[in-house]
Amino acid sequence: MSNELEFRLTLYPTPILRKRAKEVGAFDDALKATVESMYALMFESRGVGLAAPQVGLDQRILVLNDAGDADKPEQNLTLINPTIVAREGDKTLHEEGCLSFPGIYGEIERPDRCTVEAFDVDGNPMRREFEGFVSRIIQHEYDHLEGILLVDRLSPADKLRNRHALQELVDNFRAARA
Numbered sequence: 001m002s003n004e005l006e007f008r009l010t011l012y013p014t015p016i017l018r019k020r021a022k023e024v025g026a027f028d029d030a031l032k033a034t035v036e037s038m039y040a041l042m043f044e045s046r047g048v049g050l051a052a053p054q055v056g057l058d059q060r061i062l063v064l065n066d067a068g069d070a071d072k073p074e075q076n077l078t079l080i081n082p083t084i085v086a087r088e089g090d091k092t093l094h095e096e097g098c099l100s101f102p103g104i105y106g107e108i109e110r111p112d113r114c115t116v117e118a119f120d121v122d123g124n125p126m127r128r129e130f131e132g133f134v135s136r137i138i139q140h141e142y143d144h145l146e147g148i149l150l151v152d153r154l155s156p157a158d159k160l161r162n163r164h165a166l167q168e169l170v171d172n173f174r175a176a177r178a
């Protein structure tokens with residue numbers, strides 16, 4: 001499927017990734033087109049989740065598919081203006097990456113379950129509890145809407161292990177701006 005909007009991934013340390021994203025105001029065709037293009041880029045990039053700031057948009061939009069598979073659209077989950085209203089359960093460690101930090105991974109600790117209030121792309125409110133991998137993806141992507149990034153959650157050991165890749169991202173960003 002071709003898309004009218006051509007998004008590109010916003011990489012660390014682009015400043016928009018550090019902003020608290022703004023609420024979506026209108027559930028219109030433009031929002032639907034944005035969501036479609038975000039899914040297209042997420043699948044193309046072999047991700048399982050994507051937040052609007054990662055395509056340069058200052059909006060509270062998340063898309064995810066825990067199978068990372070465009071042929072499993074029943075796994076798609078679109079969250080507009082989401083709020084995580086509860087985080088519960090045992091804290092678990094799991095390796096996470098991020099499309100804005102290519103090649104960088106770390107073991108991140110998060111509670112197993114979260115309860116989310118959000119709207120779907122048509123503006124219908126929802127409240128659902130998630131657990132396991134989907135819950136982890138939601139918590140990771142929700143961080144993006146708050147300006148919190150993978151690098152903030154890396155352990156000191158993982159930060160040290162990834163220091164060259166992190167520095168390369170910073171160098172590339174500066175070079176592109178020079």
Ligand code: CO
Nearest residue numbers: 097098099100
């Ligand atoms: Co991310």
